[in-house]
Amino acid sequence: MDLVRHLRYFVVVAEELHFGNAAIRLGMAQPPLSQRIKRLEEELGVRLFDRSARQVRLTEEGRLLLGEAREIVARVERLRELARQGQGTVLRVGVPPDLAATVLAALVAAFRESSPDVRLAPAEIWTADQVSALAEGAIDVGLVRHPVTAPGLRYGQMLVQPQGVLLAEADPLTDVGEVHLADLAGRELLVPPKEGEPGWHAEVLAECRSHGFVPAQVHEGAGLGLVLAGAAVAFGPKVEQPGLAWRPLLGSPIASRVSTAWRAVTAAGTEYAAVAVSTLKESAGMSDEGAVPVRRVSRRPGMLA
Known part of the structure; x- marks a missing residue:
């Protein structure tokens, strides 16, 4: 604590x-x-x-x-x-703990190139704690996952990242081109902690239920050990990791929406927000909100391809 x-x-x-x-x-x-x-x-x-x-x-x-x-x-x-004061100009930023290490590295490198006189100090904390840290002045800029409600916060450009399903490589669904959420019936689900990501947690579970997937059990965390063990599935962007398989979800029903957030406008913070948008597009495959077309799910829930 x-x-x-x-x-x-x-x-x-x-x-x-x-x-x-x-x-x-x-x-x-x-x-x-x-x-x-x-x-x-x-x-x-x-x-x-x-x-x-x-x-x-x-x-x-x-x-x-x-x-x-x-x-x-x-x-x-x-x-x-x-x-x-002893460190010179430091920009303290919050990032989600489940942001890929390669994306975080690209973000730090891009900001260092654009603002060599400012040192970026990232802290891996969930959205709810970023909101509190911004209010307390513990961080200067956040990278938050929506939906989030926080009086007094200002938000940068909204970016969207469609989520696929992460499976153990031995899972039978790895032979399917696109996975319907209902195809996951009977499986357990790993999601970020409810306390840290209350809006995203509720949104994901509601979307699962509306498409016929009620997880047998919901686990909370950022590590993918349960998925590697075949004990659960998770949603996320495409990753290359031994023992894991990634498949797109039919109709892209689950999409992560993120933006920068801040309370006080500064030159360094404004530059970071611009760098974050370009880096997340290039390194994380994110797009402007509204740029990703929504496809309707036409097949019967539960029918495998």
């Missing part, structure tokens, strides 16, 4: 005494904020707030902790500021 980040959440909720208002101030949804306060309480072994339908109040333990928490958060932010 990132204790300093959770203490910052505590301080904001303590100042607002309203989870909804605190969530807006932090630029995040209310349920994840409530979960993180609960996790902090579990970590500390005390109850920090008395909650009722009408009001939120600090407990005696919460009141005693508040001053110390404010001081810790302020000191850490001061340390970060001093570190940034």
